Amino acid sequence: MAPLGIHHKKHKVTVVGSGNWGTTIAKVVAENTKDNPDLFEPVVQMWVFEEEFKIPENSKHYDPGSSLCTKPQKLTELINGLHENVKYLPGVALPHNVVANPSLEDSVKDSTFLIFNLPHQFINKICDGLSGHLLPFARGISCIKGVDVSDKGIELFSESIGRKLGIYCGALSGANIASEVAQEKFSETTIAYDPPAMDSRHPTPQGSPRSSSLNLTALDDEASLQSKPKSNNTSLRALPADWPPLNHENVKKLLHRPYFHVRMVSDVAGVSLGGALKNIVALAAGFVDGLGWGDNAKAAVMRVGILEEVKFGKLFFADSVKTQTFTEESCGVADLITSCSGGRNFRCAKMSVQRKMSIGEVEEKELNGQKLQGTSTAYEVNAFLKSEGKEDAFPLFTAVYNILEGKVKPEDIPDLIEAKDYP
Ligand SMILES: NC(=O)C1=CN([C@@H]2O[C@H](COP(=O)(O)OP(=O)(O)OC[C@H]3O[C@@H](n4cnc5c(N)ncnc54)[C@H](O)[C@@H]3O)[C@@H](O)[C@H]2O)C=CC1
Numbered sequence: 001m002a003p004l005g006i007h008h009k010k011h012k013v014t015v016v017g018s019g020n021w022g023t024t025i026a027k028v029v030a031e032n033t034k035d036n037p038d039l040f041e042p043v044v045q046m047w048v049f050e051e052e053f054k055i056p057e058n059s060k061h062y063d064p065g066s067s068l069c070t071k072p073q074k075l076t077e078l079i080n081g082l083h084e085n086v087k088y089l090p091g092v093a094l095p096h097n098v099v100a101n102p103s104l105e106d107s108v109k110d111s112t113f114l115i116f117n118l119p120h121q122f123i124n125k126i127c128d129g130l131s132g133h134l135l136p137f138a139r140g141i142s143c144i145k146g147v148d149v150s151d152k153g154i155e156l157f158s159e160s161i162g163r164k165l166g167i168y169c170g171a172l173s174g175a176n177i178a179s180e181v182a183q184e185k186f187s188e189t190t191i192a193y194d195p196p197a198m199d200s201r202h203p204t205p206q207g208s209p210r211s212s213s214l215n216l217t218a219l220d221d222e223a224s225l226q227s228k229p230k231s232n233n234t235s236l237r238a239l240p241a242d243w244p245p246l247n248h249e250n251v252k253k254l255l256h257r258p259y260f261h262v263r264m265v266s267d268v269a270g271v272s273l274g275g276a277l278k279n280i281v282a283l284a285a286g287f288v289d290g291l292g293w294g295d296n297a298k299a300a301v302m303r304v305g306i307l308e309e310v311k312f313g314k315l316f317f318a319d320s321v322k323t324q325t326f327t328e329e330s331c332g333v334a335d336l337i338t339s340c341s342g343g344r345n346f347r348c349a350k351m352s353v354q355r356k357m358s359i360g361e362v363e364e365k366e367l368n369g370q371k372l373q374g375t376s377t378a379y380e381v382n383a384f385l386k387s388e389g390k391e392d393a394f395p396l397f398t399a400v401y402n403i404l405e406g407k408v409k410p411e412d413i414p415d416l417i418e419a420k421d422y423p
């Protein structure tokens with residue numbers, strides 16, 4: 001074992017996912033691995049769901065004389081050859097140390113830090129594919145906006161990823177429209193990272209809440225064992241001392257850029273729920289905007305939406321969630337604002353009303369393979385609320401579900417969200 005402070009190894013980082021946000025985060029991280037060679041190996045693996053793609057004529061890479069452009073090519077080969085994700089993040093140059101990899105197993109080989117970043121409907125299958133292929137002491141964060149609802153109840157994706165893979169997983173979420181971050185326009189984000197104390201080898205900052213739901217091994221210190229809720233039996237392995245600690249400071253070094261400011265917190269539930277639930281609110285904002293009702297209507301929907309986000313957290317994640325996460329951090333009200341202004345859920349919901357089309361049809365037609373998260377989240381959250389007998393306590397979430405089901409109309413939103421049990 002290396003003496004404290006001497007670390008012979010560097011962290012290898014893999015981004016699992018390569019959509020609009022996955023590719024953007026790979027860019028951010030690759031810039032930082034290059035800038036912090038004492039902590040990280042420069043190459044960032046990016047796992048890509050392989051598909052064939054034909055370079056469109058409006059791409060700067062289009063050359064009618066090149067065989068690359070006359071027929072569809074493997075997306076990984078295009079990304080690695082052109083250093084651009086021409087399908088999901090066109091027009092943005094990627095650092096050459098981002099390596100697209102179609103093999104899930106190979107992309108995570110020897111990785112000590114994983115960033116899960118793909119549409120939430122795919123993550124469970126991906127975890128099945130990853131199971132048994134990770135270093136047992138790997139750590140991760142989830143950038144996924146959604147919640148994992150099953151007949152057993154509700155889990156955060158950070159929790160279910162951690163449980164399935166036997167690793168600690170935190171969460172990253174914020175007011176982060178991917179195309180803006182990719183173009184290096186300023187934004188903030190929130191990372192909730194609350195790993196076992198054995199990782200940091202530094203005292204936990206004063207007043208920092210401990211909210212991980214994972215059990216710790218005997219390697220952990222007794223005080224932290226007592227302060228952590230234990231909701232499952234996952235045992236975590238300590239990061240060997242050969243690697244630099246994966247504490248707040250070093251995780252921040254991996255994600256923070258001059259144009260992408262990171263705030264580290266410990267409220268994993270608050271960060272995850274803000275990102276997941278605002279997608280339902282963004283649909284409602286799109287519906288009223290599609291009716292041409294203007295900014296006041298949208299603000300009304302957003303006001304009720306943030307209240308329902310907080311209420312949901314307090315009701316179902318009471319032992320860990322903090323109201324301030326929703327009101328003070330980028331992952332809360334700030335994400336609600338940006339998503340209800342220019343997010344895909346907002347835009348597609350708006351178009352569905354204007355064009356009198358289903359939102360699924362708009363998604364298919366307009367997003368070129370990108371996926372909405374709000375529609376399935378509205379269904380999943382509704383199934384969970386029904387099972388808890390709490391549909392009426394969340395009139396906006398329930399209204400969005402009923403609009404998607406065709407049971408009520410966007411025009412009914414004002415009556416449906418009329419305060420009944422808010423103070
Ligand atoms: N795009 C954005 O502005 C932001 C997105 N997010 C969140 O990040 C997460 C990932 O979103 P994006 O990267 O935008 O994805 P995206 O919407 O661009 O989704 C497309 C991705 O899904 C992959 N995919 C398609 N079928 C698949 C399958 N069967 N198995 C596995 N992967 C498959 C595609 O290869 C592609 O990488 C979502 O939860 C989203 O809410 C968070 C912040 C900003």
Ligand SMILES: O=C(CO)COP(=O)(O)O
Nearest residue numbers: 174175176177343344345
């Ligand atoms: O999460 C986002 C911004 O923070 C993006 O939202 P959309 O998926 O609706 O585009």
